Amino acid sequence: MQTETVVKMNKSYTVLISLIVALGGFLLGFDSAVISGAVRGITLYFDMTEWMLGFSVGCVVFGAMAGNLLAGPLSDRFGRKRVLILVAALFTISATWSALATGYTEFIIARIIGGIGIGGAILIAPVYIAEIAPPKLRGSLVSFNQLNIVIGISVAYFSNYFLVNMEGEAWRWMLGVEAVPALIYFLALFTVPKSPRWLIQKVNNIALARKILTKIGGESYADATIEEIQRGIDRKEVKGKLSDLLKSKYATIMIIALGIAFFQQITGINAIFYYAPTIFEQAGGSTDSSFLQAIVVGLTNLIFTLVAIWLIDKLGRKPLLLIGTTCMTIALLMATFAFNNASYVFDEATLAKVSDIEIGNALSDLKGTTYSGQAELFEAVETRLDQEQFLAFRRNEITNFIDINATLVLIAILLYVASFAISLGPVMWTLISEIFPSKIKGIAISVVGFFNSLVSFSVTQVFPWELSNLGPTMTFLIYAVFSFCAILFVKRYVIETKGRSLEEVEELLIRK
Incomplete structure (x- = not known):
């Protein structure tokens, strides 16, 4: 009975730490x-064109690229906790x-600063949690x-x-809250501990790392984890460099990481999240119904x-990816x-809705x-119409005339989001x-995160132009093609990491 209580308390402590760090998410x-x-x-206040709007939305991702590049090396040098602060x-x-x-330029600068925060949070929070969590709980x-x-x-x-x-x-108010x-x-x-793996690997503070690991899983768990970390250190060179990522022994790891990073964004998820009300207005919804x-x-x-959290350590990473990308393709x-x-349709009712x-x-x-x-419509x-009126029509008035199966659009978007989730x-x-060795983890996650943000920025920058010029039909078809390619990639390259320690995953991938 006493043992069960201790395990429960240790698990609760680890969960609490993870929840605090995950607030960055x-x-x-x-x-x-x-x-x-x-x-x-913001379009009306700053008098934006389509490309200005795309950049004002996507510049957060532009800032995230800088955050991606800086976060890994800074977290290796100063620790995961300090970077998260x-x-x-x-x-x-x-x-x-x-x-x-009050000006477009300062608005962009403010958004980019937030983007740098995003770039750091999206990389360092999961790395910290992975380094502090026991293998059986790590996925969740x-x-x-x-x-x-x-x-x-x-x-x-x-x-x-x-x-x-x-x-x-x-x-x-929307932005300031x-x-x-x-x-x-x-x-x-300020209440969370430093990463025990970072303490051992970077500053050799075994005593503090042991104290943290003991609180997480008890003395036996602390001893076993420290021994495993030190074994990993003995096999590695002192410090990973950017050029290390090009070595053939890391080829499988980089193919998996860059491929998944590419398909996560190119299939259009951030376009859906950033412009959800706009998409529903394109399907003929009112402003209030679109926000709802x-x-x-x-x-x-x-x-x-x-x-996904319930299934990831039961079903595994690869099956979830295959199921999700297949359903995403169907939804798109x-x-x-x-x-x-x-x-x-142009009739008396639809013409009466035109605000201009x-x-x-x-x-x-x-x-x-x-x-x-x-x-044909355009x-x-x-x-x-003159050029200014035509732009206003494409932005604000086109939704007054559309006759579409709005229920099917809503079902498709919900299926897509559920499948992505x-x-x-x-x-x-x-x-x-999980897949990067400790030696190159800092620099590798920065490179992969930068690439992921670059693809995301490209998608969000182009999306308003796509809707106005290619139309939603071609836009969603493009995303569907990429989603189908994601299925093929996952089937061919991704390995299963469920239940393996970080060191076991490293040995498996480098050996392959």
Whole structure:
């Protein structure tokens, strides 16, 4: 009975530490999704073009690239805990400054600062948790970070929904409220211990590492873990370099890491999260209903992330990836089908919805006309409007005329988000935290994180242009093709790491 109590207390302590550190994931998710509600407000306030809007949304990812490059080496030198404290400070500064910004340039700078925080949090939080968690709990505990990301996304959608109708500039409140949890995270991080693996590998403080490990799993667990870490150190050179990543013995590891990092973003997840209300407005929804549907997206993401946490140490990493990417492909093809079969109807009712009187008058001669696709629609409308009016039509008025199976679009988006939440979302970061040897982990996660952010930035930067110029049909079809390629990649390259220690995973991959 006494033994059971001790084990329970030790498990509770490890879970508590992981939850605190994973609050960085909450801020990451909140910061990523909250901009979706502010898109219309910032577009009008800063008088943005499509490319300016794309950059104002995507620049967070641009900042994350810098955070990715800096986080690994800084965490190797100064420790995981200190870097996470810095990350919390950056989130606080970014939220406050972006809410108070009066010029486009300072708004971008504030957003990039938050992006640097994202780049650090998304890499270092799962690494810290992986280094402190026992092997049997590691998959679930590392997934706490992804769980908090999706909780942050859901809370951001709820926050936007309740703030959207505030008088004045609601977008400032949407962005500024993030400062509160960021400050809480900053203070809470001072209560967590340093990573025991970092203490042994980088500063050789075995006594403090033993104390932390004993509190986690008892004396026997501490002795066994320290012995395993030291055995790993004896097999390694002093310090990993960037050039080490090009060595043939790490080829399998880099193929898995870069491939999963690529497919996690190129399949369009951040475009969905950043522009969820915009997508639902493209399907003909009102502003209020679009924000409400975004909340449903966030809740779906949360529920299925919990499913992933339950399954990741039972079913394994690779099966979840295969199931998830297959369902993502199906969902994206459903969205493609829905938008491809949409039509644009000009009648008395739809023309009456146009908010700009001049645009409505210019298009009045189209009454009684129906167009089967965006290309045909734009060709007819462009000849009747000047350049500024045509841009306004594409941004604000096109949704008044669409006739589409909105239920199918909603089902497709929810299936896509649910599938991502049980696969590429949590599993990628779990794999990244597991497959790299300690010698190159710092530099490797920075490179992979930078690459992941680069792909994400490209997707979010181009998405508004894609919707306006290629149309949603072609946009979703492109994502579907990439999602199918992800299935083939996972089947061919990804290995199973379930139940193995970090050292066992290293031996397996380098031997291969």
